[in-house]
Amino acid sequence: MAGVTDEQRKSWPTPNYDTPENHDGLIIGITVPLLALAIIFLAARFYGRGLLRMILGADDWIMLLATLLAIPVSVFPMIGIKFGLGLHIWDQKPEWYTPYWKMGYAADLLFPAACSLTKISLCVTYLRLFPGNTSKVFCYVLGTFVVLFSLASFFLSLFQCRPIRGYWDPSITQQCINMRAALVAIAALNSLSDFLIYLYPAKPLWSLHLPIKQRLGLICLFSIGLFVCIAGVLRMYYLEKFFTSFDPRWNGVPVWLCMVLEMNIGIICACLSGVKPVLATLLPILFGTSYRTRSGNTRPKCGNQSRKTTRNDSFTFDTLPYAHGKHNAHNRNQSHACSIEAIIAGDDGGRRNFAWASANGNTEANIDIPSNAIGVSQEVSVEEEDVVTMAPGGEGQKQLSDAGSEEWIMDAGPTQCKV
Numbered sequence: 001m002a003g004v005t006d007e008q009r010k011s012w013p014t015p016n017y018d019t020p021e022n023h024d025g026l027i028i029g030i031t032v033p034l035l036a037l038a039i040i041f042l043a044a045r046f047y048g049r050g051l052l053r054m055i056l057g058a059d060d061w062i063m064l065l066a067t068l069l070a071i072p073v074s075v076f077p078m079i080g081i082k083f084g085l086g087l088h089i090w091d092q093k094p095e096w097y098t099p100y101w102k103m104g105y106a107a108d109l110l111f112p113a114a115c116s117l118t119k120i121s122l123c124v125t126y127l128r129l130f131p132g133n134t135s136k137v138f139c140y141v142l143g144t145f146v147v148l149f150s151l152a153s154f155f156l157s158l159f160q161c162r163p164i165r166g167y168w169d170p171s172i173t174q175q176c177i178n179m180r181a182a183l184v185a186i187a188a189l190n191s192l193s194d195f196l197i198y199l200y201p202a203k204p205l206w207s208l209h210l211p212i213k214q215r216l217g218l219i220c221l222f223s224i225g226l227f228v229c230i231a232g233v234l235r236m237y238y239l240e241k242f243f244t245s246f247d248p249r250w251n252g253v254p255v256w257l258c259m260v261l262e263m264n265i266g267i268i269c270a271c272l273s274g275v276k277p278v279l280a281t282l283l284p285i286l287f288g289t290s291y292r293t294r295s296g297n298t299r300p301k302c303g304n305q306s307r308k309t310t311r312n313d314s315f316t317f318d319t320l321p322y323a324h325g326k327h328n329a330h331n332r333n334q335s336h337a338c339s340i341e342a343i344i345a346g347d348d349g350g351r352r353n354f355a356w357a358s359a360n361g362n363t364e365a366n367i368d369i370p371s372n373a374i375g376v377s378q379e380v381s382v383e384e385e386d387v388v389t390m391a392p393g394g395e396g397q398k399q400l401s402d403a404g405s406e407e408w409i410m411d412a413g414p415t416q417c418k419v
Helices: 006-011 024-052 058-083 094-129 133-158 179-198 202-206 212-222 225-243 253-274 276-282 284-288 320-327
Strands: 289-292 342-345 351-358 374-377 399-401
Touching (some): 094 179, 276 284
Parallel strands (some): 351 374
Antiparallel strands (some): 342 351
């Protein structure tokens, strides 16, 4: 922060402690909705994965810890209003100095940790959503970088002044590092990891073959990560203005708000993959159904039986414990297998199982496929013809909901069938 000259002091207006110019509305208007949305999305994630699917993983608990650290940092700006945040320097009271800068010191410690935990949780989630060697290498490398960055940022902020209380107590002799250079460097590295991690889903999403509504829904959802990157870049810009200004609590407002934006939008973006069941209930047109049939007019086909394609749809691949209850899966011994089951009408009027598929790379030798069934390897394409399709209840089936699934991505490419 720049020092104040005598000429600048002489130009200051008379202090106004009753109705000063302030940014109170801006601070509250941005902080409260974002914090509320982050908590709502976290709750939806735990509801969808914990209660509906009962498969809470390490990424969920890491995200919970990230949110617990982000809450106080988001609340600090609102508390800071009582201690002069958003007021000009000439409207400040001397007794506000120490409590305000104590909050600033706490935010320096908690903010990098909250952002880093969010990105670590995302890396763990990517390992589950995007299997493959490329994804594994990316997530492990970036995860290691984020952990080391978080530790370095924490200790650098913790011991930025000696003694530590010199950060908020100007009455004692202290030695502090160049925090302007340190915080800008931390912000730059943090923004770099933001771009790499939050925009990583763009590659697999680019190659999706889904109905246009679902594709647009996915693109809109995962593009939220771009706002995290923008907030990080803006924070670097406003940090530079903050350190060159003699009016820190007036020019510090954009810095605080960028921190709130970066943390809470990051949490919202990271929770998207876990709120699929809830979104399927609230927005069924976009997220509620992966496979649709019209009453009395569909029959699944595969292979080279027909070159005519009416439509391509994607099935939902559920984990085995969930699929067992929903589809009566037969591969009980494959605890990590993913399966689907389609039912069509037989010639005798009865119902029979049509196909099973594995999404985890297992071959047909490891999957219990009943006799006279079709084993489908990894990718499934469905074609429709005018035949009667019976639902389990004996009536034409209109819609199969995948509200219990969190899987977003399935490439509806060419079918590979083996009899």
